Amino acid sequence: MAANHGPNVPPNSTGGRIWARTNCIFNNTGRGSCQTGDCNVVLQCKTYGLPPNTVVEYALDQHNNLDFLDISLVDGFNVPIELSQLSSGCTGGIRCTADINGECPDELRAPGGCNNPCAVFKTNQYCCDAPGGNCGPTNYSRFFKNRCPSAYSYPKDDPSSTFTCSRGSNYRVVFCP
Template sequence: MTLLKNLCVLSLLLAISFTFTHAARFDIINRCPYAVWPAALPGGGRRLNPGESWPLDVPAGTKDARIWGRTNCNFDGSGRGRCQTGDCGGVVACRLSGAPPTTLAEYNLNQYQPKNLDFYDISVIDGFNVPMEFSPTSNGCTRTLRCPADKCPDAYLFPADNTKTHSCPGGTNYRVVFCP
C-alpha cells in the first residue's frame, strides 16, 4: 500500500512539474506617459501607471490568447466602469475580448505536439489604439515585433496576412510593452 501511495504522489509531482515547465511568463510594461489598463485573455486586467509592470503567468497549451491596452478607463470600487478604447464589457478583469479599436498581442502556447511551439503576432485588424512591442525574452528566440502606429509593417493588417506570425520553442517567456 505504501509503494502504491508513493507512486501516486510521484506521478502527481511529475505531472505538475511538466505543466509548469512549459508555462510562459508575460511581463506587461507601460512606458506610455499616461495610464494604460492592460487586459489579457486569459488573465483579466488591471491599471498600469507610467513605468509600472504586470507579470502574468499563462498555462501551457493556452490557445487563441491575447493582450491589449485599454485607454481612458474609469472604474468604481466594484470593478465596473468603461474604457474609451478596448473596453471588455465594462469590467476591470476582462472575460471578453476588447471592443475595437485595439492593438492586439496574440499568442498560442505549446502547439503542434510533439513540436511544442509557441506562436505570436501583433494584429491591427480590429484597429490601432496604443503603440506596442511584443518580444520573446528567453530560449534564444529574438524576433521583436513593433507597432508604433496604425498600419505598422510588423502587424497583421488583414486576416489572410499569414506571414506575420512567428514561432518560438514552448516554454519561452515574453514581454509586451505599451509605448516602446
C-alpha cells in the same frame, strides 16, 4: 508569457490575447468603461476588448513544440506595442510603434484610436467572415501594413505576420515603448 513588471499568464495557458485599454473609469465594484479596448463595462475582462485596440495574440506549445505569436491590427489600433522574447530560439521580436492614430484615415478615426475597416463598413471585403471567404489586402489593410510591416493587417495576413519561438520561452509585452 512572463512579464518583468506585470502579471504573468496563468500556468498551462495555451493561447490568448493581450491589449491595452485607455481612458478607463471604474467604480469600486469594478463597473465602468474604457474609451478603447472596453470589456463590456467590467474591470476584469471576460470577453475580447472592443475595437479599436492593438492586440498581441499567442498560442503556446503548438505544432512542433513551438509558440506562435503576433501583433494584430485587425481590430484597429489604440497604442503602440512591442512583443519581445526574453530567451533565445525565436524568429524575432515584433514592434508596432508608428503614429497610426495621427495618420489614421478620416473614415477610420475613432475616439482614442484608429478603427478597423470591418467595424466601420461591416462588409465581407473587410471582415472576411463569409463561409469559405478568401478576402485579401485592401487599401485600409495596406495603410496599417505600411506602418507596421510585421503586424497582422487583415485576417488572412499569416505569411508575414506570425512569429515562432521554442516552447517554454518567456516574453515581454510593452505598451507605448
